[in-house]
Amino acid sequence: MQPGRSLSSSRSRLCSVALLCLCAVPVLAEGAQSTPSILAPASTPAHEIYNLSLFVLLITGSIFAVVGGLLAYVVVKFRARGPDAEHEPPQIYGSTQVELAWTVIPVLIVVVLFLTTARIIFAIQDAPEPKSALEVTVIGHQFWWEFRYPKLNIVTANELHIPASTHEAPEPTYLHLLSADVDHSFWVPQLAGKTDLIPNHPNDMWLDPHEPGLYVGQCAQFCGIEHAKMLIRVYVDTPEQFDAWGKNQQRLAVDDPAAVAGRQVFETQACVNCHTIVGTPAHGTFGPDLTHLMSRATIAAGAATNTRDNLRAWIQNPGTFKPGALMPAMQLSDQQIDELVAYLSTLH
Amino acid sequence: MADQTLPIPGSLTAKPSRDAALLEWLHSWVVTVDHKKLGILYVVYAIFFLLVAGAEALAMRIQLAIPNNHFVGPETYNELFTMHGTTMVFLVGMTFIFGFGNYLVPLMIGARDMAFPRLNAFSFWMTAFGGLLLYFSFIGGFGLYGMGSAPDVGWWAYAPLTAKAFSPGHNTDYWALSLIVMGFGTLGAAINTLATAFSMRCRGMTLFRMPLFVWLMVVTSGLTLITITPLTAAQIMLLIDRYLGGHFFDTQAGGSATVWMHFFWIFGHPEVYVLILPAFGIASEVIPVFSRKAIFGYPAMVAASVGIAFVSVSVWAHHMFTIGMTSVSNAFFVLSTMMVGIPTGIKIFNWIATMWGGRIRFAPPMLFCTAFVFQFLMAGLTGIMLSVAPWNWQLHNSYFVIAHFHYTLTGSFVFCIFAAIYYWYPKATGRMLSESLGKWHFWLFFVGFHLTFDTMHFVGILGMPRSIYTYEADRGWNALNMIISAGGLIQGIAVLIFAWNLIDSYLHGKEAGNDPWDAWTLEWSTPSPPPAYNFAVDPEVRSRRPLWDIKHPVDPDWKYEQ
DSSP: OOTTGGGOOHHHHHHHHHHHHHHHHHHHHTOSOOOOOTTSOOSHHHHHHHHHHHHHHHHHHHHHHHHHHHHHHHHHHTBOOSGGGGSOOOOOOOOHHHHHHHHHHHHHHHHHHHHHHHHHHHHHHTOOOOTTOEEEEEEEETTEEEEEETTTTEEEESEEEEEOOOSSSOOOEEEEEEESSSOEEEOOTTTOOOEEEBTTBOEEEEEOOOSOEEEEEEOOSOOSTTGGGOEEEEEEEOHHHHHHHHHHHHSOOOOOGGGHHHHHHHHHSTHHHHOBOTTSSOBOOSSOOOTTGGGOSEETTTTEEOOHHHHHHHHHOGGGTOTTOSSOOOOOOHHHHHHHHHHHTTOO | OTTSOOOOTTSTTSOOOHHHHHHHHHHHHHSOOOHHHHHHHHHHHHHHHHHHHHHHHHHHHHHHSSTTOOSSOHHHHHHHHHHHHHIIIIIIIHHHHHHHHHHHHHHHTTOSSOSOHHHHHHHHHHHHHHHHHHHHTTTSTTTTSTTTTOOOSOTTOOTTTTSTTTSOSSHHHHHHHHHHHHHHHHHHHHHHHHHHHHHOOOBTOOGGGSOHHHHHHHHHHHHHHHHHHHHHHHHHHHHHHHHSOOOSSOGGGTOOHHHHHHHHHHHHHHHHHHHHHHHHHHHHHHHHHHHTSOOTTHHHHHHHHHHHHHHHTTOGGGGOGGGOOOHHHHHHHHHHHHHHHHHHHHHHHHHHHHHTTSOBOOOHHHHHHHHHHHHHHHHHHHHHHHHSHHHHHHHTTBHHHHHHHHHHIIIIIIHHHHHHHHHHHHHHHSBOOOHHHHHHHHHHHHHHHHHHHHHHHHHHHTTOBSSOSOOOTTSSOHHHHHHHHHHHHHHHHHHHHHHHHHHHHHHHOOBOOSOTTOOOSGGGGSOSSOOTTSOSSOOBOSSSOHHHHHHOTTSOGGGTOO
16 A cells, blocks of 8 residues: 555645646635545545656656747747848758667656556556455446445445445455446546446456545446436445444335335336335336435436435436436326325335 | 641630539549649548537537536537547548648659559548548438437447447448448558659659658558558448347447457557658648758658557557556556657657757748647647556546547647648648738637647546536536637637638738748749649759758758768
8 A cells, every 4th residue: 555655755745736726726616516536535546546646747747847948948049030030040960869868868767657657557456355345346337326235235326335444444345347238437536546347348446445425426438328427426434334324225125104105106117127126026127226215315326316306307207317318207197206206205 | 736726617716604614623623633633622621521520529618618508418419529539530630631641742752643543533532422421420310300310429439339239220330331431542542642652752762852741641651551451340340240140349249348449449549640640740841941940850750750650559558448457468558658758759859959040930830830849748748647557547538538639639730730731722722821810820729729628637637527418516627617618619710710711812812932931842843833743844852852952052951961
């Protein structure tokens, strides 16, 4: 975990402050934000990338200053002025020594950059998985995320809960990435770089966020019409919060007798073909698991907040929030929708 | 006189009517095999599609100016960015380079035409019809309702989104078929350029006396043969998948999505160099003339160009750092990609050394080329950042990447194309482009470009991915996106000024004469526009700058060149 960090020096910190300021100006101007900035890393892989990026920025910035400075000097100093412009300047055809110099220096820079980069590639990509790691299978679907916790027997969607990992009790999360249809890419910039979810090509990545909180991201590989609304919310919980959340997720769905009419609508319509509600006959796997729908803050992969009104609008016509989403409008009557929303609202 | 017409009463002495003359003129363009006319056709075609694809870009920028905008729907937006990318690369970029290559290579090497004039005409018309097929998609299929069947799978068209299951209808078919058709045109043009440069040079024009632009067209044509071939193969495999029950990329039947990526990027990355190398050629012609100095380090420039071509075919998987390659493969592609920086660095240093000690005249061609050197430097440095695989895991598919490749394709390629048009327009038409309009064009485009693409780097760093038709309002991207869109609008205005300049100067421009820039390569020894046969007498050259030798008989180049 340390090699990346040792790169940071006071100069690179200065660099980062300058960059942060540049990026922060518009952010501050717009009030309450959750910006998925790669300059605010909150997990070891993101941190290592961040430190490496400062080092690379320092080198490329220096090259820019030198070469850009030379160009500016030439443009100012050698522009044609006055009557002298009539005569041709002395012709110089080249110089082997000079060519050699500006070949060798870039070679040396490349060697340094390559070795530094290679070290971080191996540090992140080949990090051994500790026994204490939490394993989550992430399955990309056209326009939503499925999260499965095989050891905990939990299935949920779009909002990933993981425990914070501390130095005393490290509990990194290892994501096993699969796709049900086309290519997707899992990207939560503050936690790690992105990794693609490709059908027939399982991938892995890991995160170990230290600070509890909400981290946002979204699909980063064009996957079709609603690629823009395939958002990710990662909740990093304290161990207690995570246990409580997990216990709730493992329960069967709430069976509230007051909502029996809605349940009947759900089970007699096509809903059951695509959605699962554990403890009922609904076993579909094409759409998100709804067993604990009310434990999630958003619906439609982050396209709308999870309120009764939005839920109603969504069921009536999914195109309201997400034109092109694969869930069909089921042409239910107003009364059926009301009952359905009442039922879904009990699924805590 | 034997060729005088005999006076047949009441017949051929009458002049043809206006309409007949117009038809005759149009017909001459359609049946032409003259490299200059075909070159002009290519460039006019490219300018037309530059305006079209620019309008598509502006539509996207209006959509993204504010969050949750409804200017266009997701379907239309996806079609817009697919068509923008495909058009800019294949209908604008490729046609510009082969247009300039067609017009200039024979003139620069003292030849009377390309090696295969009929193949030349065939290549142009294949390219032209491929482009029309692509744009027919807007009205084909369910066209005239919304956007028709325009391709909507991204210009990279990753499998399996292109499979029948995920792309029903004909959007993907239009994309694949039109690229196959254009691909044959491009291959023909590349073969023709190679044959011309290798076998049609005038007396005394050794390979190492060819103008750098010709050298770069040679390298680019060689690279075209290597890159268009796998693309065409991949398109045919895709069509086999879609219509003949193949499973190359059909993941639902065990096909491989990553194989498509490899095919596409072994074409796609060298393709970027196919476009940028002729731009280097243009800069290597313009910068010396306007600095009044010979190019610094000609042999190094040739070597660097060939070097870039070789390295460029070993870097394709740097587009694929996020697909889960092994750490060793990732490290390999990091190294090969970083190595591109060495020959490109040599080129930048040589251009600056050419300007060093010169007397630089900042006419529009030189303004564009100077900005090109600056922007290409930036593009190279962000390229190094992207080559750092771990950082790439963050930056890949974000707006940072969009900013980077627009720095190379707009900031470098298009700037050089504008330089080339200002520089060679007098040769092709006999008239100068207005310099004051040219300066307006340059400064507006320069400012607009930097507003748009500098800002894109930051919005990418703040986590905005590409290809999204809208975004959440609470991400902190709003102000930046507004700035990007404003910059786009300014660039649009600049390009309209340019288009107006092209038309107005054609009708009212100042007479150019043979050699308005006091330049040194052979094309400036011909009248403007050059006659169909180019040179009345085959020229003979003794150095890289034949016109310099004529203008400075006591101090000719051939005494000094190594």
